[in-house]
Amino acid sequence: MTHTNQATHADAQSAQYLTFMLGGEAFGIGIMAVKEIIEFSGLTEVPMMPDAIRGVINLRGAVVPVMDLAARFGRPQSVAGKRTCIVIVELEHDGERQLTGVVVDAVSAVLDIAAADIEPAPSFGTRIRGDFIAGMGKVNGKFVILLNVQQVLALDGLPDLAGADALAA
Numbered sequence: 001m002t003h004t005n006q007a008t009h010a011d012a013q014s015a016q017y018l019t020f021m022l023g024g025e026a027f028g029i030g031i032m033a034v035k036e037i038i039e040f041s042g043l044t045e046v047p048m049m050p051d052a053i054r055g056v057i058n059l060r061g062a063v064v065p066v067m068d069l070a071a072r073f074g075r076p077q078s079v080a081g082k083r084t085c086i087v088i089v090e091l092e093h094d095g096e097r098q099l100t101g102v103v104v105d106a107v108s109a110v111l112d113i114a115a116a117d118i119e120p121a122p123s124f125g126t127r128i129r130g131d132f133i134a135g136m137g138k139v140n141g142k143f144v145i146l147l148n149v150q151q152v153l154a155l156d157g158l159p160d161l162a163g164a165d166a167l168a169a
Helices: 002-013 159-168
Strands: 014-022 025-030 034-039 053-059 062-068 085-093 096-104 106-114 133-139 142-147
Touching: 014 096, 014 142, 025 106, 025 133, 053 096, 085 106, 106 133, 106 142
Parallel strands: 025 142, 062 096
Antiparallel strands: 014 025, 014 106, 034 085, 053 062, 085 096, 133 142
16 A cells, blocks of 8 residues: 555656647647547548537547547637647546547647646636646746646537437437
């Protein structure tokens, strides 16, 4: 039991985040949720999906939905550029592992951010929902918005998707 506590204590000291750019702002996702990074291509649009869902991709035979983070944050959909890529994130949902792709403008780096360098999310003044932000990481005098991927990728926040599910049933 002591060994588990030491591991938890070590994890509290710092954590690794994959940082990326989106609309000129730096964001981060905990590295433990990131499975891989792939180039932006092969996207199949699906009719009647909300704006935040760009479509699906075939990832080694699996159908993986792809979310446009810019659209999820209430901004216009991302325009694909040379450095645009899809970050494949794996989360547990209802006891099952779920893969979801997220479109980002460019991947930056994997950073170690000490727990002491993470501030709580501001209660106002951000352009995205507060529950989407896990914290604000201080890196080289600038902030990186650390995302709560469980909340950002939660499909129940997309009313159009619920309507599409009802039509399919």
